[in-house]
Structures are given as structure tokens and as C-alpha cells.
Amino acid sequence: MFQPHWQVLPVVSLPAWFLDIVKSYTPESEGKYVAQLLWQRGIQTPEKLYGFLDTNIYHPLSPFEFGQEMKLAMKRLKIAFEKQEKVTIWGDFDADGITATSVLWEGLGDFFIPHLQLNYYIPNRATESHGLNISGIQKLATEGTQLIITCDTGSTNLTEINYAKELGIDLIVTDHHTLPDERPDVVSIINPRYFSSDHPLFCLSGVAVAYKLVEALYQTLPDIPQQPLENLLDLVAIGLIADLVELKGDCRYLAQKGIEKLQKQLQNSTRPGIVALLKYCKRNGDRPTDISFGIGPRINAISRIHGDASFGVELLTSRDKEQCQKLAEDTELANTRRKSLQKNVVKDVKKKLANLDLSTTQVIVLEDPQWSSGVLGLVAGQIAQEYGRPTILLTTAETENINTKNIKLARGSARSIGNIDLYKLVASQQDLLHRFGGHPFAAGLSLPVEYLPLFQEGINQQLRQEIIDINYLNNTIKADLVVTVSQLGKSLFRELKLLEPCGMGNPVPKLLIQNCWFKALKNENIRDLKNNTVRYIKTKFIMYDRSIEQGFPGIWWEHYQDELPQGKEKLYDAIVELDYNTHSHNYEVRLIDLRESFFTKNNQQIPETKPNLIDLRNQDNLIKNYLEGEILTQCPTSWDELQKVYRNSLKQEQKLTLAYSVSPHFNGQEILQQLIGIAKYLSRTQKIITKQKLKEQLKLSDHSLNLALDFLDTLGFKLNKNYQELQFTQQLSQTSKYQFPKQKLLETLKEEYFQRQYFAKIPLETLQQILNHAKM
Incomplete structure (x- = not known):
């Protein structure tokens, strides 16, 4: 099993x-x-902070920031409005796609008569996969569609786009x-991918882009809309938080405003379907986790189980309470069924992995005709994190007619780890693929089984x-804060809540609790609406350390109680996330990872020690001015080099901060060119x-510096050497002996x-142990 660092x-x-x-935003602490x-995450100016x-201070960008493309869209929509053309929204079947379709359905519904001029089409996950497809376009053409507006899809469907144009559809x-x-x-x-990565709109998800389109139309034809644009923001928040996007810039602003709308639904319901979903998942709608662990998975479950996710739009937009209750019940049953299927597939995948040599496997690629295609993405994500490898899981689909040949396809999902760009990785094999699409973190694909x-x-x-x-790519869990069990609870929770909504780029704070133990372990299986047991387990526990006698409740998802040692015989270090259970009205922790502490005996005194090493390796935008103790910014090339610095930090009674980084790629010729240029x-x-300056600039050791100077000598550079300084006085003709x-x-x-x-990738624990041993 893969052990994270x-x-x-x-x-x-x-x-x-x-x-x-x-402090002005945390009056209780x-x-x-x-x-x-906030500081560690790069929020370091008053404007950014x-x-x-504060959403009242942030200034969201205009939808016309998209420039000519948005103007062209508005021009075409005005024509469609004036001519009363038939418009179809082409959506997608995940939570981002369903909410994006819902936003366009409601937003455009003020301009085009629903079900008469305006319709929507969502591909069937089981039979059509993501994106535009020929048969669907053909169907819409027959029904008289003149304009298709895609959401959360369509950018790379060039063949299908050209086909629609041939049929006279814009x-x-x-x-x-x-x-x-x-x-196209x-x-x-x-x-938003046309923007630079630091642009406030770059991270918008499908639903947020759809919202910007509606916002632009509201501004273009301001006298037409009958409902406030802000009424769509709860849908935007659901799609944004459920999708894999960074919540920064306008993304964060829209999610914040959307949650404000969402939490009002239980008091003043305008979306009975969302209210029913919140009740089923026992949430209030005031937390991002109410979406990420509650509403989002349930919307995604519709297509994972049924294939057809069209009723998801009706669930989110209908005002018919009785119908919404029925649809919400179907959604809840689909979600419990999804959990059971996911558990079974995970078990099957791990059986296959037990027979696989992971030491020679860079990417996990597995196929099984019995696997349910709807849960493969979820399982792939879980396996990727557990085993530290990009994971692609496939199931055998129906035979398809491709270029007049009947071909059996394998279809599935892929998930990445770390900074590996999954889209580029899968695209490198596109000659073998039938279809593929996605982004750096997740992708969908199909290919002939052969x-x-x-x-x-x-x-x-x-x-x-x-x-x-x-194996060098250690999956790292970053502990943001070190706390004791006694510090857990209301005050800390409310303080950390300022970071919400959390997500990619702004993760939920992870807390390290040292030398703790567990009691009152209890396994629970989930039950569905019909009181059937769902094979999807969790372990409840009470956590203790020496700062508290009462203990603090917690939960460990997808683990059995025998995986968590009970009692004080052994002490553990745990990384947890602090949460509030709106159903039980209790604060609790979610256990993320666990490892045995160095202090395992019940009566052994735990000394007050500070770590000798601080690990800030391979981090971008590191603010070195605010680090304490000795800082090592130049990556060592030998143990002697590192031990010398380490011993000096101990002598000075200071921590040693490892703040160096190493490029993922080696280019020796580029270093030579830089050397000659200098x-x-x-x-x-x-x-x-100075010698030190040249070493730092080219990342040379003393040994490679001497070889570099010898090489320059053969190229004709005359060198004057002082003790620590270098001066090149002239360049003579190079000798014929420079190649060696x-x-x-x-x-x-x-x-x-x-x-x-x-030295950039070795686990910190191993590094610390070796250095301590050498010191003795």
C-alpha cells in the first residue's frame, strides 16, 4: 500500500x-x-485579504471580459430571440453539467418559451459518454433546432461541430x-482556458461560464428578464464546489454568494428539489461540505446509476413540491446504490492490484467487463490516492460501428495524482483511442479492446x-497546524471557517494531533430509504491526548474498526479535518491519515521537543523572509554536504529549513550554454x-565547478583565480581536446x-533518522 509523506x-x-x-473577522478568537x-496560501496584501x-469588497469581472467571443454570442442570441428560433441547451451528466444546464434553462427561459422554443439535451452516461455526438445532433436537427448552446462540454468536438454546421445548426x-x-x-x-492561468476567470467551471453567458444576456436585453440574476447563484455554487476547479478569483466569489443563497432555502424555499436533497443528506446548506459530501454526490449518482440524468434538471428547477419529492427520493436511492457499487468495484480492483508488480508500474490500467461504468471515476480517484499512481479503470462497452466496422470498446475514467497532467498523458496515446476528453486531473476515454x-x-x-x-513522487499530506485535542471545537472551527469555501488550491485545513489514542470504536453501515444495508462503512471513535480527559468524537470513512487500534498501549500521530455535524449538532473530526508515534508506552513521559527539520522542499512562491532558523536553499548532492549544514544548525540550536527545489527535467546542454554565456x-x-555565485546560478557542486572551469579552459577562456573569485580576461582559440x-x-x-x-524526494522521516544516526 502507498504510504503518503x-x-x-x-x-x-x-x-x-x-x-x-x-482579527476583525474573528471576534470570538x-x-x-x-x-x-491565509499567509501561507499567498494571501499577503490588504487587497487580496x-x-x-469579504464578498462585499471583492469586485467580480464583467462577462464581457471574454471579449469578442461574448459579443458574438450576444449577437447570435439576439437574432434567435427576435426570430423566435428553436434553441437547445446541450449539457453534461455530472453535477457541473446538470447545474450548468439548469442555469441556462432558467436564465434563457426568460427570453425563450420553455419546451416550445427552448429545450435541453443531456447525453446518457451509459450509452453516449461526454460531449457532442452525431446521433444526438441528428435528433435535434429533425426536431427543428437552429441553435445549440453547449455547457460544460463541446470545445474539442470538432467532427460533431462540423456535422451540425452541415445540417444548418449554429x-x-x-x-x-x-x-x-x-x-473550432x-x-x-x-x-476561460483562453485566459492566462492567473486571470480571475481562468478557473471558472462549466456552470460559472454558463452563468456569465446569462449575465451578459441580462445586460444586453435588460428589459426582458422577469427574475433577478442572483436567483441562479445557488445552482452556480453547487456546480462549482462539486467540480474539480480552484476556488479563487471569481470562482470563490460566486461560490460564496451562492452558499448565501443556498442556506436560505430551508427557511424560504424556492427550489423544493434542493430542500428535499438537503433533508436526505441531513444538511442545512450553509457549508461547502453540504455540497461536496451531500448534494453533489447525489446529483452525480443519477447518471452513474440510471445513465439518463435529464430528470436532474427538473429536480433542481421545478417548483412542483410533490414531483420534486419523488425525484429527490429516486436520487437518494441512486446514491445509496452508487455507494454499494463503488465499494464492490474497489474490492475487485484491489484484488487485481495484488497480482500486479507495482514496482514496475507507472500508471495503473485495469479493465473488467463486470464493472459499472458509472462509478469508475470515483474508484479511480480513490485508488490513485491510495497507491500513488495515475489510475485508469475501464469496462467493456457495447460493440459500436466505427468506420463501417463493428468494434468492441473499452470505456472508462482516469484520475491523476500530484502534478501529473493526465490530459497530456492520455493524449500521448491518442492514436489508439476512439474518444477522450477532460483536464489535467480527470479524463474520460474509450478505445478498442484489442x-x-x-x-x-x-x-x-x-x-x-x-x-x-x-516511486519518487511521494504523495504529500500537508499538515497546516499542530493542535491538541483540547483545542478542537467551536472556537477553532469558526476561525477556520473563514477559509471556506475550500477546494483545489485552498484545501480544507489539516490538523496534526500528536501522541493521541482512540476509544469507543464502533462500525456503522449506511442504510437506504428502504432500510436496506449499504456496503459502505465508517468507523466512529473518541480521540484523546494528554491535554483532555473527556475526548473528542471523530469518524473514519471507508475503514473498519479493527484498522484503528484502541487504547493507550500505543500512541499515534493523526492528521484530521475539523467539521460540524449538522444532524447531531456536534463538532467532530474526520480522520485523514494515521501513523504510530515514537512514544508508544503508556507511562513514558513525552518530552517537549521541536523538530530539527522543517520540510519546505519543492514549493513555489516560498516566502523565505519569514522563515526562522537556518535555511538551506541549495539542494545538496551528498550526505557529507547535508550533514555539515545540519550539524551547524544543531550547534546554533536552530531548526534547519529545507527550502530547496529540483526541476523535474534535466537538460545538460542548457547548463553548458548558460556556462559559456556567463x-x-x-x-x-x-x-x-564569486565561485559561490556561479555554483548557485548553475547548481554546481565544488567538483562539477572544477570540471566546468577545465571545460572553459579548453574553449579558450583565460581564467584568473583568486581564493573565492573568478575573472575571465579573454577568449583564445579553443583547443581540439574539448570533447572529453x-x-x-x-x-x-x-x-x-x-x-x-x-534529496528532494526522500521522505522527511527517513532524512531525519539518517541525520540523527550520523550525528551520534
């Missing part, structure tokens, strides 16, 4: 003005914990998935070429460079690169 974020000194602003997290915390594409190399031949394509062995070998070889060895510049300007020192330098640079990779 733990990383504890350091406590940094914060400016007084920063703490004062945060000092705000020091959430202030640490106020905009992050297309407006609203999407957020990967873009094709060339702009559509009226307009509104996709190509499976080639696909498996090819995608493993591709990743092996990119990262050398998947030598030419110094020769021309007669400037002096060049090759020797390249080999040394490559060897040092692999040594640095080792």
Missing part, C-alpha cells in the same frame, strides 16, 4: 497589520491560526475543458520517460564573479542531478 508547515512571523485585519493559513474574506460553446489547437468553427466559444495491451505499455513508457520513477559576458565586461572534458562534465552534471532528485 507528511509535511508540517512552519509557523511564520506575521505583520501586525495582517493580524489586525484577520485571536485569529492567529487562520491568519497563518479583504477580497478573499453552435455557441460554453465550456471550461481543454482547448483544441485551433479555434462555431459562432462563439466562451472558455488496443488495450498497446495502450497500457505506451502510457507507462510515456510517464517513465517524463518522471523516471513514479564566461563570454564576464570576458567582455571584465567583471568578477565536455562529456565528463555532462556525465557529472547528470549524476549530481539524480543525487539532488534523491
